Every structure is written in structure tokens, then in C-alpha cells.
Amino acid sequence: MSTEKCFAKGSAAPSSVPNGYIRLYSMRFCPFAQRTRLVLSAKGIKHDTININLKDKPDWFLEKNPLGLVPTLETPAGEVIYESPITCDYLDEVYPEKKLLPSSPFGRAQQKMMLEQFSKITPYFYKIPMGRKNGEDVSGLEAELKEKLSKLNEDLVNKKTKFFGGDSITMIDYMMWPWFERLEVFELKHCLDSTPELKKWTERMLDDMAVKATMHSMENHKAFTKTYGEGKPNYDYGL
Amino acid sequence: MSTEKCFAKGSAAPSSVPNGYIRLYSMRFCPFAQRTRLVLSAKGIKHDTININLKDKPDWFLEKNPLGLVPTLETPAGEVIYESPITCDYLDEVYPEKKLLPSSPFGRAQQKMMLEQFSKITPYFYKIPMGRKNGEDVSGLEAELKEKLSKLNEDLVNKKTKFFGGDSITMIDYMMWPWFERLEVFELKHCLDSTPELKKWTERMLDDMAVKATMHSMENHKAFTKTYGEGKPNYDYGL
Numbered sequence: 001m002s003t004e005k006c007f008a009k010g011s012a013a014p015s016s017v018p019n020g021y022i023r024l025y026s027m028r029f030c031p032f033a034q035r036t037r038l039v040l041s042a043k044g045i046k047h048d049t050i051n052i053n054l055k056d057k058p059d060w061f062l063e064k065n066p067l068g069l070v071p072t073l074e075t076p077a078g079e080v081i082y083e084s085p086i087t088c089d090y091l092d093e094v095y096p097e098k099k100l101l102p103s104s105p106f107g108r109a110q111q112k113m114m115l116e117q118f119s120k121i122t123p124y125f126y127k128i129p130m131g132r133k134n135g136e137d138v139s140g141l142e143a144e145l146k147e148k149l150s151k152l153n154e155d156l157v158n159k160k161t162k163f164f165g166g167d168s169i170t171m172i173d174y175m176m177w178p179w180f181e182r183l184e185v186f187e188l189k190h191c192l193d194s195t196p197e198l199k200k201w202t203e204r205m206l207d208d209m210a211v212k213a214t215m216h217s218m219e220n221h222k223a224f225t226k227t228y229g230e231g232k233p234n235y236d237y238g239l
Numbered sequence: 240m241s242t243e244k245c246f247a248k249g250s251a252a253p254s255s256v257p258n259g260y261i262r263l264y265s266m267r268f269c270p271f272a273q274r275t276r277l278v279l280s281a282k283g284i285k286h287d288t289i290n291i292n293l294k295d296k297p298d299w300f301l302e303k304n305p306l307g308l309v310p311t312l313e314t315p316a317g318e319v320i321y322e323s324p325i326t327c328d329y330l331d332e333v334y335p336e337k338k339l340l341p342s343s344p345f346g347r348a349q350q351k352m353m354l355e356q357f358s359k360i361t362p363y364f365y366k367i368p369m370g371r372k373n374g375e376d377v378s379g380l381e382a383e384l385k386e387k388l389s390k391l392n393e394d395l396v397n398k399k400t401k402f403f404g405g406d407s408i409t410m411i412d413y414m415m416w417p418w419f420e421r422l423e424v425f426e427l428k429h430c431l432d433s434t435p436e437l438k439k440w441t442e443r444m445l446d447d448m449a450v451k452a453t454m455h456s457m458e459n460h461k462a463f464t465k466t467y468g469e470g471k472p473n474y475d476y477g478l
Contacts, residue, residue, distance in 0.1 A: 075345075081345070081348045081352070083351070083355050086348050086352060086355070087348075090344050090345070090348045093344035094344045105328075105329050105333045106314075106320070106329070108328075109320045109329045112322070112325045112328075113320070113321060113322060113325060116322050116325070
């Protein structure tokens with residue numbers, strides 16, 4: 001597609017997915033969609049991207065995915081796949097180049113267990129800023145988040161590896177990354193002060209090509225988050 | 240193991256997992272653990288079962304799985320796997336006999352998307368009985384549940400298949416079954432009155448050998464649920 005601008009209700013439906021491509025329905029600042037963008041980028045998968053106005057979704061998008069979620073993948077055959085971990089597993093299974101999931105069933109199970117635990121961390125990245133905005137005392141929530149991050153730190157210490165699945169990046173690293181990219185936006189960067197191994201992990205992640213290719217500048221993140229907090233998300237900020 | 244009786248804090252740890260076997264840590268009435276029991280049974284996997292007193296967990300169990308969850312699997316090599324869908328996928332990957340997940344990546348993605356949607360239904364099976372117990376008006380919750388069940392019904396109508404993954408039982412059927420086995424216990428059987436295809440599905444499921452092998456009598460379910468509701472679950476009821 002020639003535009004990154006988001007498609008809203010009333011927009012003309014995009015042309016069908018070209019053969020040899022897969023399509024990602026996304027939102028430029030969505031951390032869940034970034035998971036899929038990371039995998040598409042890391043594996044070098046030919047794709048096009050349609051950004052969706054999540055506040056005012058096109059009817060043609062809701063026909064493809066009645067839940068209206070991003071990320072959603074669509075194949076040239078019209079197959080539709082959503083929920084970020086499911087899209088990522090699908091891509092890793094269909095495109096054999098640069099496998100991101102371990103080859104052993106136990107290795108895959110371990111990554112899925114880690115992801116399940118991580119899914120209990122992501123809500124804090126919303127609850128804490130929201131609480132602060134409402135003038136609440138968030139010190140308890142911050143302590144809980146720090147406790148959970150210290151478990152991740154401990155995991156790296158015990159494993160003695162550079163990344164969560166070994167000494168190179170695997171799926172689980174990409175699944176967790178988007179929220180760490182936004183730590184400064186959420187004003188939570190100090191939560192890494194007592195987790196040195198986890199901090200080193202974030203620094204290593206920043207050297208990865210897929211991370212570089214999918215990330216936004218802090219300025220853009222902050223500006224988007226401001227519009228989001230005001231209830232008027234500017235999905236096209238920076239374009 | 241020679242006993243189905245649950246192991247509580249202070250109990251002696253069981254012997255190590257015999258070679259050629261896999262071990263399931265379970266609770267006899269737990270619907271999540273039943274998912275794994277269904278898969279073990281359907282695939283004819285050699286296993287032993289250790290039932291855990293979930294109110295008073297043995298230290299040796301918490302050492303194996305600090306989260307203290309059932310179902311948990313343990314291999315002779317000491318590998319530990321938990322979270323019900325992860326245990327079931329693991330078993331299907333490791334034991335190739337009678338594959339329960341589809342062979343195509345899109346087929347697997349479809350089952351995982353269905354499971355994700357189903358995970359939004361299970362909370363109603365607790366919220367409604369709890370609300371009733373507290374004398375609340377649960378008609379709104381019941382209406383929501385019926386709406387969700389009607390979507391499942393519609394899915395079967397559209398697919399024109401006997402089960403959710405085709406004309407034979409696949410993983411997704413086993414993932415959903417335990418809550419339907421308990422509909423009467425939750426006094427929610429009337430919710431199937433307007434979903435005839437879903438009702439037929441429950442009848443077909445009752446003919447399945449693994450379903451028969453893992454199910455409890457309604458009397459036992461009700462008796463256990465009563466003790467559970469009173470805050471003193473009798474994990475050994477009926478033994």
C-alpha cells in the first residue's frame with residue numbers, strides 16, 4: 001500500500017491481498033500489533049500493512065474480523081488470523097526461514113508459559129499511568145510491577161543467557177519487547193533500576209534489526225500517547 | 240500410583256516419574272485439569288496421576304511448580320509444563336498417535352482463536368452461581384452467556400459439522416467440554432434450550448470414550464460443588 005495513514009469508517013476497501021504477500025491490519029502505535037510487525041520484519045516476510053482507525057473502524061474491516069482487533073493477518077486466500085500470539089505462531093509455522101520458536105515441544109511450551117506469565121505484567125503499564133492521571137497513589141501497583149520485573153531479571157540471571165530463549169533472540173523476546181520500548185512513555189523506566197540483567201536485555205534488544213525497523217521515536221510515542229489520553233488518538237501522528 | 244486421594248502439605252513426595260510415563264498433577268473435579276485428562280485418555284498416553292489438595296498444597300509440589308497450578312505435567316527428565324492449553328498442545332506434539340490438532344497452520348490458528356473466544360465464556364459459569372448465592376439478579380449475566388452460546392451454536396450451523404473442528408472430535412472440543420459437563424451442576428442447562436446444534440454437540444460428546452473415561456457422575460459433581468461453595472472442598476469426595 002502506498003500510505004501508512006489509517007483507514008476509517010467510510011473509506012474504500014483496499015484491493016485484495018497480492019499473491020505471495022500476507023497483509024497485516026495494524027495500528028502504528030499498538031504494542032500488540034508490534035509483536036506481529038516484529039515477526040514479519042525479523043523473518044523478512046513480504047507483506048503489506050493497512051492501518052486501521054480503531055475509534056472508527058471501516059465496515060469492510062469488521063466484515064473480515066467481527067471482533068475488530070489489530071493485529072489481524074489476511075492471506076491471499078482470504079484466511080483471517082487474529083490475537084497477537086496466534087498471528088506470530090502462524091507466521092513462524094508458515095514461513096520456515098529464521099525460525100523464532102524452539103524446535104522442541106518442551107522449548108515451545110516453555111516460551112508459552114513465559115508468555116502467559118508476561119500477560120499478567122502488561123496491565124500494569126496501563127493501570128499505573130491511568131492511576132497517576134486520576135491522582136491515585138500508585139506506589140502499591142509500582143511495587144507489584146517491580147516484583148514481577150525482578151522475576152524476569154532472576155530468570156535471565158539463572159539462565160545465564162543474553163535473551164529469554166537463549167543467546168539469540170527468539171519469539172518470547174519479541175512478544176515482550178513492545179512494552180519495554182514504551183517504559184519511558186509510561187514514566188516507568190525507574191522500575192528497571194534494580195533489575196540490571198533485564199536492563200541489559202533491553203539494551204541488547206535495541207541493537208536488533210527488527211526492533212529498529214518497527215520502533216517509534218520517543219517523541220512520537222509521547223505525542224501519540226498524549227492524544228490517546230485525551231480520548232482523541234491521532235493514529236497518523238508523525239506521518 | 241495406587242491412590243486417587245489428594246496429597247496435602249506434609250505428605251511424603253511421590254516417587255519419581257517412571258520411564259515411559261508422564262505424570263499429571265491434577266484435582267479430580269478441576270475443569271482445567273480435565274482438559275489434560277481428556278487428551279491423555281483420547282491419545283492413550285501412559286501416565287500416572289497425583290491429585291493435589293489445592294487448599295493446602297504440598298511443599299514438594301510448589302517446588303516443582305511455584306505457581307501451584309493444576310494441571311501440571313512432569314516428564315521423567317523432570318520437565319514441568321503447566322497451563323491447560325499448553326499441556327494439551329505439548330502432549331499432542333510429543334505423542335503423534337491420534338493427532339488432535341489440525342495439521343495445517345491455519346487450522347491450528349483457527350482452533351486457538353476459538354479457544355481464545357471460549358476463554359471469555361468460562362467466567363460466566365462461576366459468576367452466575369456466585370451471584371445467585373449472593374441473592375443478586377443474574378438475568379443480565381445469563382443473557383450475556385446465552386448470547387455467547389448462540390455464537391457457538393451459529394458456528395456449528397455455519398460449518399455443518401458434528402464437532403467444532405470437523406466431523407470428528409479435535410482438540411477444541413476437548414478444551415470446551417469440561418464446562419458443558421458441569422452445566423447442570425451450575426444450574427445453567429436451560430441456557431442450551433435455544434441452541435439446538437450446540438445441544439446436539441453435547442450429546443455427541445457424551446458418546447466419546449475419553450469423555451466417558453474422565454467424567455464424574457452428576458451426584459459427585461453436585462456434592463463436590465456443595466463442599467466447594469462452603470469453603471471446604473472435599474477433593475476426595477466419592478473415593
